[in-house]
Ligand SMILES: Cc1cc2nc3c(=O)[nH]c(=O)nc-3n(C[C@H](O)[C@@H](O)[C@H](O)COP(=O)(O)OP(=O)(O)OC[C@H]3O[C@@H](n4cnc5c(N)ncnc54)[C@H](O)[C@@H]3O)c2cc1C
């Protein structure tokens with residue numbers, strides 16, 4: 001698929017090919033709506049099912065049955081008649097639903113009558129001393145190359161953090177024959193107090209039995225230590241992991257403290273967002289069909305607030321049902337009530353998981369020379385001091401320190417900067433707000449811009 | 465740092481900073497670099513610190529390299545192809561140029 005082969009407009013543009021995007025595109029296409037799905041990765045599946053159509057990890061027990069469940073979704077989407085385009089990066093989306101997309105170095109602006117943003121989540125920033133050293137990565141990064149390329153951590157590997165995904169990856173590494181020196185569990189013990197009232201719901205959710213089995217599987221093989229601090233040390237590359245429980249030599253440190261919605265595209269499109277105090281992140285304000293504050297633009301999946309892969313697919317279906325209703329009222333559709341019930345069941349255990357795995361303040365609000373902004377190498381001390389001097393928000397902080405102005409566009413410092421300002425100024429993240437984001441949300445080259453054909457659509461999009 | 469689990473996929477030949485590297489057909493450029501044991505993708509513009517891929521999902525931009533002559537591409541999102549040339553980057557700031 002080439003950019004030049006795209007139609008100038010589609011009824012529905014779905015952005016992201018994880019469970020939410022795949023389910024949404026399949027449902028809409030089967031209801032007779034012309035649908036295109038863009039995903040910047042070489043293959044579909046999203047984060048949970050990364051590499052589902054191409055993984056070299058053929059022993060199914062390694063990645064587990066929850067991973068392989070993605071096969072059905074991918075096949076369904078392929079058979080649905082939706083146009084699925086991989087290697088397609090969406091770099092802009094405006095309130096008139098003009099979608100800027102680049103494929104193999106060529107850009108196009110596509111008009112959409114409806115848009116479903118299904119760009120999912122990313123791992124929460126984990127700003128500890130040394131987190132930029134070669135040899136320090138996210139657990140999700142190691143999981144991504146395990147799923148898609150069959151790469152297994154080699155050498156002395158330590159995992160640190162909290163949350164179900166960390167335990168899942170640990171189990172997958174062990175099943176694949178890998179080794180972990182230790183897991184440094186950063187979950188604050190007192191979290192249990194706030195989580196406990198939600199335990200009955202969690203016990204009824206599908207995650208309860210699975211979670212316990214995972215913990216047992218991992219703890220039988222790997223020493224697990226509760227820690228209150230973690231730092232990566234080394235000269236030009238990781239050589240040691242230092243915690244309040246001691247130092248250990250290491251070649252690879254895998255960090256994880258949960259996932260947060262990937263908000264860049266929805267923010268750039270102008271959708272209203274709000275602070276979620278339980279999940280400690282910003283999320284779009286949505287109605288029960290996942291429609292955002294911008295007419296015709298919905299956000300489904302973990303981008304709508306973290307609820308997991310199975311919930312993401314149900315959310316995608318609900319957003320698609322609403323889109324089809326608006327575009328083709330005569331189309332036959334599945335009953336949204338039954339989808340809502342399945343979604344509710346999936347979301348039942350969330351409150352317990354969120355409170356239990358809520359990362360400690362010290363792992364979200366670093367101090368001293370620890371880098372907050374990896375791109376522009378801005379330290380926590382700088383951000384705190386600038387807030388003390390009167391800087392009230394992230395956008396002003398950008399002007400003072402350049403944080404958030406590097407290529408990642410705040411993806412790995414935004415939440416940290418917001419929380420640090422809130423703490424220093426005795427305010428709240430909700431009041432402090434997030435970086436103001438404008439397109440392009442992904443870097444686009446001059447050559448790509450120059451490849452845009454001049455037409456009404458482009459003029460509308462560019463002359464604002 | 466990483467080893468290959470299954471030798472599935474055909475071998476694809478790349479050059480990295482002029483040296484031959486063997487990748488597999490399912491690799492992204494970042495995965496191929498990690499499997500080859502490279503010690504940095506780029507150095508930072510501010511302090512010159514070395515970086516390797518951190519997220520492998522397109523959000524951190526620590527994997528920026530020059531691919532087939534085009535600078536600052538996200539190595540974790542680009543699939544390898546036979547004959548690809550990859551160069552690590554020194555301190556370049558702007559992405560996509
Ligand atoms: C690294 C990582 C690994 C995870 N692994 C698991 C797991 O093993 N098991 C589990 O239960 N949960 C996992 N999760 C949690 C995850 O959020 C799942 O719940 C699920 O993948 C969410 O589905 P989704 O459809 O909302 O989004 P995703 O699956 O995240 O899919 C979003 C897709 O959008 C694409 N995209 C993003 N921005 C753009 C853009 N600008 N242009 C074009 N395409 C774009 C991405 O390439 C991606 O394929 C993981 C999360 C992360 C971050």
Ligand code: FES
Pocket residue numbers: 494516517518519520521522523524525526527528538539540541
């Ligand atoms: S490794 Fe993070 S963007 Fe590529």
